[in-house]
Amino acid sequence: MPELPEVEIVVRELRGQITGKTIQTVQAIWPGSVEQRVDRSPVTGQIQRIDRRGKYIIMRLDETVLVVHLRMTGQLLFFDDTRPAVDGHVRAIIYFSDGSCLQFKDVRKFGRMYHLVSEQEVMKNVGTDALEMDSGHFRDMLKNSKMGLKAFLLNQKHLAGLGNIYCDEALFLSGLYPGRKANSLSATESGRLFRTIRDVLQAAIDNMGSTISDYRDTKGNKGNNQNYFKVYSRENMPCKHCGTRIKKIKMAGRGTHFCPQCQK
Numbered sequence: 001m002p003e004l005p006e007v008e009i010v011v012r013e014l015r016g017q018i019t020g021k022t023i024q025t026v027q028a029i030w031p032g033s034v035e036q037r038v039d040r041s042p043v044t045g046q047i048q049r050i051d052r053r054g055k056y057i058i059m060r061l062d063e064t065v066l067v068v069h070l071r072m073t074g075q076l077l078f079f080d081d082t083r084p085a086v087d088g089h090v091r092a093i094i095y096f097s098d099g100s101c102l103q104f105k106d107v108r109k110f111g112r113m114y115h116l117v118s119e120q121e122v123m124k125n126v127g128t129d130a131l132e133m134d135s136g137h138f139r140d141m142l143k144n145s146k147m148g149l150k151a152f153l154l155n156q157k158h159l160a161g162l163g164n165i166y167c168d169e170a171l172f173l174s175g176l177y178p179g180r181k182a183n184s185l186s187a188t189e190s191g192r193l194f195r196t197i198r199d200v201l202q203a204a205i206d207n208m209g210s211t212i213s214d215y216r217d218t219k220g221n222k223g224n225n226q227n228y229f230k231v232y233s234r235e236n237m238p239c240k241h242c243g244t245r246i247k248k249i250k251m252a253g254r255g256t257h258f259c260p261q262c263q264k
């Protein structure tokens with residue numbers, strides 16, 4: 001599933017590709033992919049700006065917003081010309097007045113485009129973006145939570161954008177056991193985790209995101225960051241710090257990778 005770094009790459013590319021363009025029409029090939037919540041108003045207008053919070057892409061039009069969540073397998077593919085769906089997994093196409101188009105491909109069909117008056121309609125429970133968070137706020141949230149760290153970090157209300165990959169990587173690099181209670185961290189540990197999360201996300205952005213299976217940027221390119229994972233998808237392989245075999249267990253409902261030696 002695309003997490004903050006992958007969505008950030010898509011947003012950066014889209015800013016260059018479609019800012020200022022006028023949407024002529026949106027074709028919903030699979031009707032469930034586009035949720036129309038603006039009364040009787042078709043999706044039209046000029047794209048003024050593109051923002052991101054957590055894993056949400058927010059395209060600001062003249063009077064409304066088009067919010068996209070890629071979920072498990074969503075991809076946004078940009079083409080300079082008008083063309084029909086590139087394959088049978090394209091669920092919607094945005095056609096622009098200059099003849100270019102943006103195709104929303106989604107094998108699993110969990111992704112959504114929402115046409116809204118305000119993004120708050122679908123983002124009420126989305127907290128501060130993980131790259132916008134300040135360390136004091138992060139420390140306060142940890143102190144007030146009895147959750148395990150993995151569950152705490154996955155919860156988008158706390159900080160928005162982390163998913164399974166970057167939680168596991170950040171906890172390994174912080175030397176913290178994923179099941180440790182959030183409120184048990186010292187100020188030093190909390191500060192270290194805060195900085196590590198930022199570093200892990202920034203490194204992934206620098207590497208153009210991680211491609212496990214479906215993630216592609218808007219030109220169809222894979223990311224490179226999967227080549228640098230320390231623990232994620234490395235079950236039974238030796239820890240890069242100490243050589244102990246990486247373990248995978250289920251925690252907070254998700255497969256969780258950690259080193260039993262480095263993360264006691």
Ligand SMILES: [Zn+2]
Nearest residue numbers: 239242259262
């Ligand atoms: Zn280790």
